[in-house]
Amino acid sequence: MSVLTSYRVTWSQKGQDKAHTTTCIVDSDDMTRPGDSEQRDELLRKTLAIRHLPTGQVVPDNIVLHDVVPVCNCEPYPGQDCAWAEHEGHRFHLETAARPGYEVIHDRHHDHVLGTVLSTLSVEFLTLVREKYGHQ
Template sequence: MSATATELLTSYRVTWEQKGIEKSHTEVCIVDDNDMTRPGDKEQLHGLLRRMLAIRHLPIGYSVPENVVLQDVIPLCNCEPYPGENCAWAEHKGERFYMTTSQTFPQCEVIHDRHRNKIVGIVSIGFSVKFLTMVREELGHQ
């Protein structure tokens, strides 16, 4: 299974528990970016994940998103749920995020996200490597 040009899938390792029951579970959830009407909105993403987990893992009568408490949501490499496939970023040495020199702002570098073809930030040269490292750690793909 692979994503087409119009279908981008993002995988998350989600640690959660059922409300009122202190037992954690960890699952891999795949979200179709087309389901996100507000890309980048963590609340919408968390709502989709809670709904997915409630339907799949909670008993009948409890399977509503409000009964799922998210503890940790970590984005994963797009290829992780499909071990037989090539990494989506293999041609880029496995790097989803990359840095270029800014043509508009002197002494700045631009951090890009290949997954959404967007600019993540424009940063002073002195902080660009630290910022790129933080983005890679925060947003997941190693």
């Protein structure tokens, strides 16, 4: 099943200082290595080159990515409201676990615990969960 994931991308043309921010969509069907950020970035550079560079310069290598931020799946286009806007756009969040030294990753969509993780690893784990699942 194809999954569309939106990204807010800040980029510039190689050799230029002026940065631009735009929204791009990556289709999971276009990825042979799901979750590979290098392949995702290559697809983003290709899309941006086609959209914004003049004929003759439409090469992904002419695009420099400065920042790639996933946009929740319920907000694929600018102007649409996010279902989790009241939570700063975050479907997944950390809560203190009953067990000392652990935190749980909570999923607001299903209102259940996704996983329990050591407090020292919780932020990294939460980041991976948000990148992988977004608001699907």
